[in-house]
Amino acid sequence: MSQRTIKITGWSLTAILGLLFAMSAFMKISLNETALEQASSFGINATTYRFIGVLEIISLLLFIIPRTGVLGTMLLVAYLGGAIVTHLQHQQPVAMAITIQILLWITAFVRFPELKQRLFLSKSI
Numbered sequence: 001m002s003q004r005t006i007k008i009t010g011w012s013l014t015a016i017l018g019l020l021f022a023m024s025a026f027m028k029i030s031l032n033e034t035a036l037e038q039a040s041s042f043g044i045n046a047t048t049y050r051f052i053g054v055l056e057i058i059s060l061l062l063f064i065i066p067r068t069g070v071l072g073t074m075l076l077v078a079y080l081g082g083a084i085v086t087h088l089q090h091q092q093p094v095a096m097a098i099t100i101q102i103l104l105w106i107t108a109f110v111r112f113p114e115l116k117q118r119l120f121l122s123k124s125i
Helices: 003-029 033-041 046-064 066-089 095-111 113-120
Strands: none
Touching (some): 066 095, 095 113
């Protein structure tokens, strides 16, 4: 694959994830009725839910900006890990969260090759 193809692929995947996370955060910040019902079934109140949405937006912005992309990736991975655990704890389906988590890792490896090198190709001293 050429560098140009890799770059286009990385940014295309970033755009898809950006739209998904932005929509999710907007629903939390605007306190969408359907989303708020699901959150309350998990024991999350409206103030906490809105705060989670703000954290999601901040993490997404850090992910989109190339200089802070790796930090944003780690924050979004942690966020999705928490979502997966919460869904598991309340016997809710986790397939969507796991799929997004996998897509996030693929995007991170395409956009940040140094991350893939550190995780898979590091030599022990």
